[in-house]
Amino acid sequence: xxxxxxxxxxxxxxxxxxxxxxxxxxxxxxxxxxxxxxxxxxxxxxxxxxxxxxxxxxxxxxxxxxxxxxxxxxxxxxxxxxxxxxxxxxxxxxxxxxxxxxxxxxxxxxxxxxxxxxxxxxxxxxxxxxxxxxxxxxxxxxxxxxxxxxxxxxxxxxxxxxxxxxxxxxxxxxxxxxxxxxxxxxxxxxxxxxxxxxxxx
Numbered sequence: 001x002x003x004x005x006x007x008x009x010x011x012x013x014x015x016x017x018x019x020x021x022x023x024x025x026x027x028x029x030x031x032x033x034x035x036x037x038x039x040x041x042x043x044x045x046x047x048x049x050x051x052x053x054x055x056x057x058x059x060x061x062x063x064x065x066x067x068x069x070x071x072x073x074x075x076x077x078x079x080x081x082x083x084x085x086x087x088x089x090x091x092x093x094x095x096x097x098x099x100x101x102x103x104x105x106x107x108x109x110x111x112x113x114x115x116x117x118x119x120x121x122x123x124x125x126x127x128x129x130x131x132x133x134x135x136x137x138x139x140x141x142x143x144x145x146x147x148x149x150x151x152x153x154x155x156x157x158x159x160x161x162x163x164x165x166x167x168x169x170x171x172x173x174x175x176x177x178x179x180x181x182x183x184x185x186x187x188x189x190x191x192x193x194x195x196x197x198x199x200x201x
Contacts, residue, residue, distance in 0.1 A: 068118030
């Protein structure tokens with residue numbers, strides 16, 4: 001132990017506690033396993049203030065062969081997400097979110113924004129991942145689109161908060177999905193709810 005710490009017992013205790021906490025974070029992360037959620041099961045987000053009131057759930061999946069004039073290389077997956085807040089008083093914000101699909105073959109697929117713009121011509125929920133407020137106890141639906149090859153049989157959706165301050169906080173938060181080395185929580189898109197449509201949306 002450095003001589004400076006031996007001269008300051010409180011500083012030494014603080015360093016020891018920090019080291020033990022970091023070991024606990026790493027140990028819990030290494031013991032974690034990926035969680036794959038089905039429709040209706042929410043995933044919570046903890047922000048910079050550790051409020052953990054925001055949540056997202058998979059509302060449904062629809063498979064389309066076309067969107068407007070666009071045709072996919074595989075199939076368009078139109079994914080409806082439900083964002084909600086269980087806060088009692090505070091108005092929450094969805095934050096800066098990203099969403100990718102991970103294939104069972106290791107492929108990483110990003111959103112198809114031109115298809116989302118075509119989808120916006122449909123009546124219904126919002127499109128995209130807007131950073132918007134959510135009043136206490138309220139929710140809203142939004143839709144995002146992926147072009148998923150037919151060879152991918154078990155696609156999983158990964159939604160995360162990309163706010164750098166939140167990520168920095170959660171990096172060392174015990175048991176948090178974004179803590180160092182922790183396994184991820186995803187949504188399965190291989191669901192019986194998925195239905196095929198062969199006409200333009």
